[in-house]
Amino acid sequence: xxxxxxxxxxxxxxxxxxxxxxxxxxxxxxxxxxxxxxxxxxxxxxxxxxxxxxxxxxxxxxxxxxxxxxxxxxxxxxxxxxxxxxxxxxxxxxxxxxxxxxxxxxxxxxxxxxxxxxxxxxxxxxxxxxxxxxxxxxxxxxxxxxxxxxxxxxxxxxxxxxxxxxxxxxxxxxxxxxxxxxxxxxxxxxxxxxxxxxxxxxxxxxxxxxxxxxxxxxxxxxxxxxxxxxxxxxxxxxxxxxxxxxxxxxxxxxxxxxxxxxxxxxxxxxxxxxxxxxxxxxxxxxxxxxxxxxxxxxxxxxxxxxxxxxxxxxxxxxxxxxxxxxxxxxxxxxxxxxxxxxxxxxxxxxxxxxxxxxxxxxxxxxxxxxxxxxxxxxxxxxxxxxxxx
Numbered sequence: 001x002x003x004x005x006x007x008x009x010x011x012x013x014x015x016x017x018x019x020x021x022x023x024x025x026x027x028x029x030x031x032x033x034x035x036x037x038x039x040x041x042x043x044x045x046x047x048x049x050x051x052x053x054x055x056x057x058x059x060x061x062x063x064x065x066x067x068x069x070x071x072x073x074x075x076x077x078x079x080x081x082x083x084x085x086x087x088x089x090x091x092x093x094x095x096x097x098x099x100x101x102x103x104x105x106x107x108x109x110x111x112x113x114x115x116x117x118x119x120x121x122x123x124x125x126x127x128x129x130x131x132x133x134x135x136x137x138x139x140x141x142x143x144x145x146x147x148x149x150x151x152x153x154x155x156x157x158x159x160x161x162x163x164x165x166x167x168x169x170x171x172x173x174x175x176x177x178x179x180x181x182x183x184x185x186x187x188x189x190x191x192x193x194x195x196x197x198x199x200x201x202x203x204x205x206x207x208x209x210x211x212x213x214x215x216x217x218x219x220x221x222x223x224x225x226x227x228x229x230x231x232x233x234x235x236x237x238x239x240x241x242x243x244x245x246x247x248x249x250x251x252x253x254x255x256x257x258x259x260x261x262x263x264x265x266x267x268x269x270x271x272x273x274x275x276x277x278x279x280x281x282x283x284x285x286x287x288x289x290x291x292x293x294x295x296x297x298x299x300x301x302x303x304x305x306x307x308x309x310x311x312x313x314x315x316x317x318x319x320x321x322x323x324x325x326x327x328x329x330x331x332x333x334x335x336x337x338x339x340x341x342x343x344x345x346x347x348x349x350x351x352x353x354x355x356x357x358x359x360x361x362x363x364x365x366x367x368x369x370x371x372x373x374x375x376x377x378x379x380x381x382x383x384x385x386x387x388x389x
Contacts, residue, residue: 002267004260010226011302012277013270015331017225018292019062021280028059028066033074034083036062041223041235042093043071044289045086047186048311050323051341051348052378055094057287061328065377076181079198086179086188087172089236090294097201102216105209107175116173123170134167135176135192143180143191144168210245213238217246221256221271223291228268231298235291264301280331283366285374293326293333305333305356321352327367334359335367339374346382348375 015021019039025032036059037043046054055075056068074083075094084094087103095103109115113124123131138144146164168190171177180191194202207215220235221227227235233243247269250256256269286293288309293299299307307326310318321338328334335355342349348371355363371384 002258002260004262006262007264007302009276010261010264010268012280012331013225013274014227014292014302015225015280015328016275016277017223017271020284020292020328021277021282021331022062024062024064024282028063028070030070030074032063033059033066033070037074037084037094037096039223040291041099041219042089042095042291043084044090044291044294045092045094046289048323049186050311051325051339051374053186054287054289057285058290060374060377061284061286061290064373076179079196082196082198085197090234090291091237091289097198098204099219100197100201101204101206102212102219104175104206105212107173110170111174111176116170120166120170120173123167124174130163131167131171134164135171138177138190138192143189145183145187145189147183147187209242210249213242214246214249217243218250218255218271221250221269222273224271225274226259226261226268226270227298228266231295232269234295282328282330283370284328285325285337285370286328287325288323292328299333303333307333307336310338320354324352327363327370329360329363329366334363337367337371339371341378341380342385343380346380347385348378348380348383349385349387351387 012021017039019036040058043055043058048054051057052068056071059066059071073081075086076082083097085097085100086092086094087100088106089095089099089103106115110120111124113121146168168177172179172190175193177190178193178196179188180196181189183189216236216238217232220232223235224231229243229247232247233240238246247256251258251269255272257272258267259270260267288294288311293307296307299305305326310320310322310324320336323340324336324338326333326336333356335353337350337354338352340349340351341347350371353367368384375384
């Protein structure tokens with residue numbers, strides 16, 4: 001029979017799987033960061049830099065003050081230090097290198113013109129020669145970025161701006177090139193995959209599609225702890241029929257355990273190795289793209305917390321500000337704060353904050369402590385200030 005559990009148990013399982021409820025290390029090293037990367041399976045990339053770029057925030061939420069250079073080196077450093085690569089997973093993402101074989105089926109589909117944005121698919125077929133020309137240019141001339149071409153046309157006059165973007169994105173989606181590094185403006189610099197991904201990763205065998213999809217669902221389940229079918233497939237953006245077959249196989253193997261949560265309409269699955277803690281303590285500010293909360297319906301079901309990021313909402317309809325970060329305290333989302341890094345004046349500006357009904361009496365003090373921690377982590381020496389202060 002399917003086990004029944006309480007919403008509180010479900011919430012604690014999810015938080016534990018995501019790395020919350022553990023004491024933060026006194027000094028974060030590459031090992032702490034590596035384990036966080038492995039636990040989450042990916043860090044979503046977003047170019048918005050209101051506080052700091054989104055991929056830096058999940059590790060801060062879990063580990064506290066850490067050197068962002070550790071993540072930079074893991075993502076874009078020398079080959080011997082690299083631990084991550086960029087690809088389309090849950091949107092644009094940084095993933096552990098070991099995931100490269102698990103996504104080669106997606107690259108192969110794009111190479112055949114069977115997936116990817118419709119505007120790009122022509123480069124797999126009738127415009128393949130143009131893509132091969134660009135690929136040969138990179139092969140012969142080295143890494144390139146879109147800004148290497150002047151105002152819509154290269155110095156040689158042969159490459160239109162719109163085509164440059166589309167060709168590079170198709171080559172990236174199809175796995176022929178990947179991100180070698182990021183420039184100061186966070187611009188992606190592309191190079192041949194074999195010059196970026198370490199040889200021992202490229203030498204790993206390529207599983208067939210079904211095996212790779214099953215592995216991705218298992219990793220999603222491990223990262224989420226407890227999840228519905230749609231949440232499991234959303235983690236790496238699999239299609240319903242792909243996820244359905246993988247989930248059925250994992251249930252048959254005993255890796256996924258079907259459970260019912262009191263008050264939830266749909267059945268969910270718990271990973272066999274999930275931890276079932278009695279309590280989750282600690283405080284954390286969460287990025288809008290943190291995997292704990294990026295699926296908004298799941299966030300509402302787990303925490304009773306309605307969340308929509310302001311940057312995607314018209315100004316007149318923003319209830320909580322432009323870039324509001326949910327605040328996690330002792331296993332509950334108790335409030336949110338709209339913040340902005342004023343780098344010129346060295347301040348973290350609090351533009352708006354609010355707390356949920358029933359938030360604990362110490363929520364404001366706990367939030368103030370996390371804001372001070374974030375300000376110090378970002379190197380904003382003048383500390384936390386209210387808007388206009």
